Amino acid sequence: MAKTLKYKIAKSMGKLTYKGLKYLLTGGKAYPGYIYLRINGVDNLNTLVKDQIKTGSILITGTNGKTTTTTMIIDLFSRDFNVTKSVDNNTIYALTTALLSKSADIGIFEYGIRDIKHGQPHIVQKQVQPMCVVYTNISREHTQVLGVKNSFKDYIKAKTLLSKDMKDGIVIVNADDPNTTYIGNNKEDNCTVIYYGFDVDNISDKSIGEVLCPNCDKPLTYTHNFMNQRGIYECDCGFKRPEPDIKVTHIDITDTQMNITIEGNVYNVNTQSKIPVNVDLTLPPFGIYNIYNVLASATTYACYSETPDEINEKLASYYNNLTFNILPPGRFEIIDYQNKKVGLGQGDNGDALNANANLFLQEIKSKPYEFIYSTPDVNEEEIFKDHLEVIKNHNPDFITVIPGRVSVDIARNYYEQMKKEGLNCTFYPIEYDFEKRINEIIKLTQKSEYDNVLITGCGEEQAVWDDVKHKLKNDL
Ligand SMILES: [Zn+2]
Incomplete structure (x- = not known):
C-alpha cells in the first residue's frame, strides 16, 4: 500500500x-x-x-x-x-x-x-x-x-x-469460564483455539447463584466451582466446559508460597505442531486468580516460543522469580498495621471482591474480622447484586458500609438492602471527596474493634486504593 x-x-x-x-x-x-x-x-x-x-x-x-x-x-x-x-x-x-x-x-x-x-x-x-x-x-x-x-x-x-x-491465528480462552469458552467455540472453524483451565480437586469456591448459558440463556449446571463463574459446567443444549489443552493439575498453598504444576500440549507456530509443557512452579502467595493469569501467559508464550525444547526451563526461570511487584498499583494487598492485619485494594466487581476476600480469609485463618465495604454507584445495581452474593457467602462478623463512588444516597440504599438480608452492618457516609474518603478509611481502620480488617469494593484505583495503602504503610 x-x-x-x-x-x-x-x-x-x-x-x-x-x-x-x-x-x-x-x-x-x-x-x-x-x-x-x-x-x-x-x-x-x-x-x-x-x-x-x-x-x-x-x-x-x-x-x-x-x-x-x-x-x-x-x-x-x-x-x-x-x-x-x-x-x-x-x-x-x-x-x-x-x-x-x-x-x-x-x-x-x-x-x-x-x-x-x-x-x-x-x-x-x-x-x-x-x-x-x-x-x-x-x-x-x-x-x-x-x-x-x-x-x-x-x-x-x-x-x-x-x-x-x-481469519486465522490463535485464540486463547479460559475453558473454566463459560463466556470465554463460548467465544472459543465460535472461533474453532477458522482459528486455532487453545483452552486453558484447572484440573484440581482441592480448589473450590461456593456457588455464586445462577450463571446463564451463553448459547441458550438457560441456567448452567455446575459440578464444581473453582472461582465464581469459573468451574466445570454444562447445559441441556449441549454447551459444556471443554477439556483444556493445558491445565493446572496441582495447587498447594502455604503461608509463603504457592506450588503449582502446569501440564498439557499447545500448538506452537514455529514447529507447526503441538508441543508438550510439563513444569512445576513456585509462586508468591498472591491468590488463586493469579494462577489463572500465570496459566494464560504461560500458554501464550508456549504458542510462540522459538525454542520449544526449552519451554519448561524458560517458564520456570521466569515464574519462579516472580514477586508481588508483578501486580498492578490498585491491587489487593495484605499489610500489618498497628497490630492489625489489613487487607485492602480494589474489588469493583463480584469476581474481584471474592478473590480479595478469599485471599484475606486464607491469611487470617477464620479469625473474626470487620469488613469495610466500599459500594458501587447509581445504575450499578448488578455489581451490587454480585457483591451481595459474595458478602452473604462469607458473612463477615461486622460490616461498615461506605460510599465507593459518587452517590452517598445509593450507598445508603445498598446498606439498607444488606441489613434486610440479615447482615451485621452499619452505614458510614463520607461525601464524594478523595482526600476525605482516604482519611476516613484510615480512621475506620484505626478504631476498628477487630484485629483483622478487610477493605475492598469500588473506588478509584490510584487516587483512593493506592493512596490509602501508601499512607498505612508509612504510618506503621
Ligand atoms: Zn445452553
Missing part, C-alpha cells in the same frame, strides 16, 4: 509528540497516539501497524487479570523478541502510542473494552489484525459507561468482536 503524505505527516507528528513527552514528568502517556489518530483517522491505523510490527500482535482482554496477564506476557516475550507494548492504559490511543514509540517484531497490547461504542473492538481487530487474542475471563463489572447503561449481553458481545472476524 502506498503511504500517503497524510500518513507520513501523522506518523512524524505522532513521533515528535512522543519524543517531546519523554521530557515531561507526568501524564499524557497516550497523547501521541491521539494526535496520530486525529490526523490520520482510525481507519488508517493498519498502515502504521504494518510499518512498525514485523511478525504480529497479541491483544489481551477480559474483565479481571488483564494487566497482570499482559505484564507477564510482555516479560516472557521480551526475553526472546523485540517487543512494543501497551499495558494498564488499555485504550486505542495507548496502543497507537506504543506503535509510534518503536518498530518491533511483536506488539503486545492490553485492550479493555467496556462497550462497543467506546472500545470499537471490531475496528481494532480489523486495523491491528492480531495474530493472537487472549481472553482472561468475563464477568459483570461496571456496566455504566459515560452515563449510558450497558447490558451484560452487550458487554460480552463487545469482547467477542475483538476476535470475531479473525
Whole structure:
C-alpha cells in the first residue's frame, strides 16, 4: 500500500509528540497516539501497524487479570523478541502510542473494552489484525459507561468482536469460564483455539447463584466451582466446559508460597505442531486468580516460543522469580498495621471482591474480622447484586458500609438492602471527596474493634486504593 503524505505527516507528528513527552514528568502517556489518530483517522491505523510490527500482535482482554496477564506476557516475550507494548492504559490511543514509540517484531497490547461504542473492538481487530487474542475471563463489572447503561449481553458481545472476524491465528480462552469458552467455540472453524483451565480437586469456591448459558440463556449446571463463574459446567443444549489443552493439575498453598504444576500440549507456530509443557512452579502467595493469569501467559508464550525444547526451563526461570511487584498499583494487598492485619485494594466487581476476600480469609485463618465495604454507584445495581452474593457467602462478623463512588444516597440504599438480608452492618457516609474518603478509611481502620480488617469494593484505583495503602504503610 502506498503511504500517503497524510500518513507520513501523522506518523512524524505522532513521533515528535512522543519524543517531546519523554521530557515531561507526568501524564499524557497516550497523547501521541491521539494526535496520530486525529490526523490520520482510525481507519488508517493498519498502515502504521504494518510499518512498525514485523511478525504480529497479541491483544489481551477480559474483565479481571488483564494487566497482570499482559505484564507477564510482555516479560516472557521480551526475553526472546523485540517487543512494543501497551499495558494498564488499555485504550486505542495507548496502543497507537506504543506503535509510534518503536518498530518491533511483536506488539503486545492490553485492550479493555467496556462497550462497543467506546472500545470499537471490531475496528481494532480489523486495523491491528492480531495474530493472537487472549481472553482472561468475563464477568459483570461496571456496566455504566459515560452515563449510558450497558447490558451484560452487550458487554460480552463487545469482547467477542475483538476476535470475531479473525481469519486465522490463535485464540486463547479460559475453558473454566463459560463466556470465554463460548467465544472459543465460535472461533474453532477458522482459528486455532487453545483452552486453558484447572484440573484440581482441592480448589473450590461456593456457588455464586445462577450463571446463564451463553448459547441458550438457560441456567448452567455446575459440578464444581473453582472461582465464581469459573468451574466445570454444562447445559441441556449441549454447551459444556471443554477439556483444556493445558491445565493446572496441582495447587498447594502455604503461608509463603504457592506450588503449582502446569501440564498439557499447545500448538506452537514455529514447529507447526503441538508441543508438550510439563513444569512445576513456585509462586508468591498472591491468590488463586493469579494462577489463572500465570496459566494464560504461560500458554501464550508456549504458542510462540522459538525454542520449544526449552519451554519448561524458560517458564520456570521466569515464574519462579516472580514477586508481588508483578501486580498492578490498585491491587489487593495484605499489610500489618498497628497490630492489625489489613487487607485492602480494589474489588469493583463480584469476581474481584471474592478473590480479595478469599485471599484475606486464607491469611487470617477464620479469625473474626470487620469488613469495610466500599459500594458501587447509581445504575450499578448488578455489581451490587454480585457483591451481595459474595458478602452473604462469607458473612463477615461486622460490616461498615461506605460510599465507593459518587452517590452517598445509593450507598445508603445498598446498606439498607444488606441489613434486610440479615447482615451485621452499619452505614458510614463520607461525601464524594478523595482526600476525605482516604482519611476516613484510615480512621475506620484505626478504631476498628477487630484485629483483622478487610477493605475492598469500588473506588478509584490510584487516587483512593493506592493512596490509602501508601499512607498505612508509612504510618506503621
Ligand atoms: Zn445452553
